[in-house]
Structures are given as structure tokens and as C-alpha cells.
Amino acid sequence: MSKLVMGYWDCPVCGAKEIRGDVTNCPSCGRARGDVQFYVKGYQEGQNLREEELSHFEQLDDEKAQTFSKNPDWYCSFCNSLNSDNAKFCNNCGSSREDSEANYFEMLQKKKEREAAEAAAQPQPSSAQAKPSRSPMKILLLILLAVIALFIWMNGNKTSGDLTVTGLQWVRNINIEENRMYQESDWSLPAGAEQTDARSELHHYDKVFDHYESVQVPYTEQVYDHDEYTLVDNGNGTFSEVSHPVYRTETRYKTEQQAVYVPVPRYQTKYYYNIWRWTPSRDVTASGDDHNAVWPEVELGENEREGQRTEAYAFTVEHIGGKEAPATYRIAESDWMNINVNDKLYITSKRTGALPFISDEKGNKIADIVQVK
Ligand SMILES: [Zn+2]
Ligand SMILES: [Zn+2]
Structure with missing residues (x-):
């Protein structure tokens, strides 16, 4: 059978500690108890207790327990003191209970709300010192401008002029299977x-x-x-042992x-x-540095046939000033036929890394480059 446990309170007026729950006036200053919160000595709210631990607390015998009402104390609106549920009139000032509305728990709730409101009304030193930050719209606009500038630059061309063709190359290969x-x-x-x-x-x-x-x-x-048990505030100076299955x-x-x-x-x-199986076995290659590209002569042995043909056409350019190393570019045969040694030409490259192309002085495309060697 669960028992009542004696609660305690501290006097908010004179600061006297650990006054028993069955005492309604402070023994030190004589004030009636009002804005107090009951507690059990040595127990933290919500703490779970084993059955054998319950005897460490001040359990009330049945006779003593019957002197407490089951209900919380009521709170006198006139003198702010707590009175037993059994009392029809305030023990402290004699006012009728009918003129008061709040009980112990409602008094605690209002007290908490009041304290929270007071805390919120305090000026917050950290927010007052915060620097006015740059507006987010301005930052967004700056980022956008930077992106657009980068895009324009990436898309731009770089035309290298003053290039002279110094050589032509062609290679034609037949794979023999x-x-x-x-x-x-x-x-x-x-x-x-x-x-x-x-x-x-x-x-x-x-x-x-x-x-x-x-x-x-x-x-x-x-x-x-x-x-296991928790001790629950009854709001009248006692606590109840409430059991929870584990x-x-x-x-x-x-x-x-x-x-x-x-x-x-x-x-x-x-x-x-x-x-x-037909198997790639050797290559026959012809090459030259003029425009007379031809396929190599092939002599087939026994069990041989012609396989894949490959061809490549290229030219080499040098800067007239000679500041940069000569570069070689591959282009399509028809374009290559139009290029001659000592031609002056321009090469335009995209900053995006796309293949460069042969262009005029202003960067207009004349011929594609197939592959940069
Ligand atoms: Zn006191
Ligand atoms: Zn009163």
C-alpha cells in the first residue's frame, strides 16, 4: 500500500529552510506560507526509487495521513497564503474561500509565467552590440556580377597572330591482318x-x-x-508514492x-x-612533308589481307618572334590541302578548353582543328 511522504518548504520571507509540510506558519518569522514550492528532502523531482528506498523518506502513518486532505491547498487572493482544502476560511486573514480561485498548482504556474515574462523583459546585451550586417541582397548581386564576368571571360577568344606555317606532315597507314x-x-x-x-x-x-x-x-x-516509484507533489505539504512498472x-x-x-x-x-580468326599483325605506313599524300604499296603474304586504314594530316606553325615553341595541329585533309609552307595564319582558342580553330585576324573561324598534338 502506497503511503504519503512528508513534504518540506522554505520561507520566502525570512529564508528559513526545511519547514515541515504540516506547519503552515514559518517558525522563524511567523508569516503564513504562500508562494512556496514543496519538496522532499534528499529527493529530486522525477527520480525513480526502488521499493526498499521508500523507507529512507519520511513516510506518514495512517493516522497522520488522514489529517491531510487529498486535494491541494487553496491560495488566498487577499493575503497570498496557502490553506488546507478542509478550511472554508483563510487561516491567516479570515477571507472566505469562495472569494479565491487559485490553488497551489495554479499559483506555481502563474509564478513561473511571471518569472519568464520578467526574464524576457531584460535587455539583451548581445543583440544590442551586434553590428549591422551587409544586406543579403547586395551580397547576392555581387556574386551574380562575378559569375557573369567569369562567364564572359571563359567564353572569350584568344587569337594568336603572327604565325607562320613551317612544315606539313601526312601519314597514311594500312593495317595487315x-x-x-x-x-x-x-x-x-x-x-x-x-x-x-x-x-x-x-x-x-x-x-x-x-x-x-x-x-x-x-x-x-x-x-x-x-x-519503481516517484514522489509526486500533492500541493498540501505531502507527496504521494506513485508506482511505475519496470x-x-x-x-x-x-x-x-x-x-x-x-x-x-x-x-x-x-x-x-x-x-x-583474322588478327591484326603488322602495319604498312607511308608519310611525307608535301601535299602528295598516297597510300602505301602493300604486298600480301599467304593468309594475309588488308585491314583498317588510318590517315592523319598536320601542319606546324612558329611565331615570327620565336618566343613560343613551334606547335603542330591536325586538320581535315581538305583544309590541309589549302595550307602551304610560309602561309601566315591565326589560331583562336576558347578559354573554356574547347578545341582551337584556324581563324582570320578577328577570330572568325576558317577551319576546324581535329586534334592538338
Ligand atoms: Zn519566515
Ligand atoms: Zn488570507
């Missing part, structure tokens, strides 16, 4: 292959159901363990049937065969 025989194996015979053998070989394993097996599978359950986690096991699988080997026919 040889028909070679390979010895291979696979699960099927490709078209054109000459089979040399066929054997049954392990292809893969299948997981096949074999039987069921009982296994113990753990699971957890919340089990009632014991009660659970513990227990691991239990249940039996489940689990399927057991076994690996079963699967065999298939593997084919061994010879197969002829």
Missing part, C-alpha cells in the same frame, strides 16, 4: 570451327532441396520485473524448420575446336 588458327573450347561450337574433341565436364552446381532441419531461433520479450528484456527461443539444400553438380558437353 593474318588469318591465324586458335585452339579454343566452349559449351557450344561456333560457326566455322573444326571440332577436335567433345567431353562431358562440370558446368555448374544446382542448389537442390534435401531435408528440413529444426533450428532454435532467438527472440526477445519484455517481462515485468519490478515496480520491464526487463528476456531472450527466448522458438523452434523453426529450415530447409537444407545440397549442391548437385551439373555436367554438359564441352567442345574443343580449332578456329581461324
Whole structure:
């Protein structure tokens, strides 16, 4: 059976400490208790207690407990003192209870609200000293201008003039393929292959159901363990012991049937065969430094054929002042045919890193560059 526990209060007028809850006037200054908050000595609000710990506090016997009403004290609006729920008139000033509205808890709530309002009304030194910050619109505008400027610059061209063509290059290449025989194996015979053998070989394993097996599978359950108690302010100088159940986690096991699988080997026919494949084997190359590009003469051996053809056309330019190293550019054959040694030309490059191009003095494109060497 839960019992009442004696509460205590401190006198807000003279500062006397630890006055029992059944005392309504301060023993030091004689004032009736008013704006007080009850507490239990050695107990923090909300703290959980084991049953055996309850006896550390001042539990009231039944006879004493019956002298307290179950309800909180009422708060006299005229003299601000607390009176027992049993009293019809203020113990301190004699006013009728009917003229007062608040009880102990409402008095505490109002007190808290009043203190919060007072704290909010205090000037905040930190905000008063804060510097007026630059307006966010201004910063946004600056960032936007910077982005636009960067974009214009990136998109801009840089035209290098005073370039003289100092050389032409061309390269034409024919790759020669040889028909070679390979010895291979696979699960099927490709078209054109000459089979040399066929054997049954392990292809893969299948997981096949074999039987069921009982296994113990753990699971957890919340089990009632014991009660714990908090001491709750009754608002009349006493506290009640309020019990809360406490659970513990227990691991239990249940039996489940689990399927057991076994690996079963699967065999298939593997084919061994010879197969002829055209394979890149050598290059025949022609090159020169004039406009007379030709394909090289090809002499095919036995089991040979012509494969892929590749070609490249380029020119080299140098600055007349000679400040920069000579540069070589690849261009399409038709454009290359129009370029001659000692030509003056301009190369325009984009700052974005796109391929440069041959241009006139003002940066207008004349011909694309295929690839920068
Ligand atoms: Zn006092
Ligand atoms: Zn009163």
C-alpha cells in the first residue's frame, strides 16, 4: 500500500529552510506560507526509487495521513497564503474561500509565467552590440556580377597572330591482318570451327532441396520485473508514492524448420575446336612533308589481307618572334590541302578548353582543328 511522504518548504520571507509540510506558519518569522514550492528532502523531482528506498523518506502513518486532505491547498487572493482544502476560511486573514480561485498548482504556474515574462523583459546585451550586417541582397548581386564576368571571360577568344606555317606532315597507314588458327573450347561450337574433341565436364552446381532441419531461433520479450516509484507533489505539504512498472528484456527461443539444400553438380558437353580468326599483325605506313599524300604499296603474304586504314594530316606553325615553341595541329585533309609552307595564319582558342580553330585576324573561324598534338 502506497503511503504519503512528508513534504518540506522554505520561507520566502525570512529564508528559513526545511519547514515541515504540516506547519503552515514559518517558525522563524511567523508569516503564513504562500508562494512556496514543496519538496522532499534528499529527493529530486522525477527520480525513480526502488521499493526498499521508500523507507529512507519520511513516510506518514495512517493516522497522520488522514489529517491531510487529498486535494491541494487553496491560495488566498487577499493575503497570498496557502490553506488546507478542509478550511472554508483563510487561516491567516479570515477571507472566505469562495472569494479565491487559485490553488497551489495554479499559483506555481502563474509564478513561473511571471518569472519568464520578467526574464524576457531584460535587455539583451548581445543583440544590442551586434553590428549591422551587409544586406543579403547586395551580397547576392555581387556574386551574380562575378559569375557573369567569369562567364564572359571563359567564353572569350584568344587569337594568336603572327604565325607562320613551317612544315606539313601526312601519314597514311594500312593495317595487315593474318588469318591465324586458335585452339579454343566452349559449351557450344561456333560457326566455322573444326571440332577436335567433345567431353562431358562440370558446368555448374544446382542448389537442390534435401531435408528440413529444426533450428532454435532467438527472440526477445519484455517481462515485468519490478515496480519503481516517484514522489509526486500533492500541493498540501505531502507527496504521494506513485508506482511505475519496470520491464526487463528476456531472450527466448522458438523452434523453426529450415530447409537444407545440397549442391548437385551439373555436367554438359564441352567442345574443343580449332578456329581461324583474322588478327591484326603488322602495319604498312607511308608519310611525307608535301601535299602528295598516297597510300602505301602493300604486298600480301599467304593468309594475309588488308585491314583498317588510318590517315592523319598536320601542319606546324612558329611565331615570327620565336618566343613560343613551334606547335603542330591536325586538320581535315581538305583544309590541309589549302595550307602551304610560309602561309601566315591565326589560331583562336576558347578559354573554356574547347578545341582551337584556324581563324582570320578577328577570330572568325576558317577551319576546324581535329586534334592538338
Ligand atoms: Zn519566515
Ligand atoms: Zn488570507
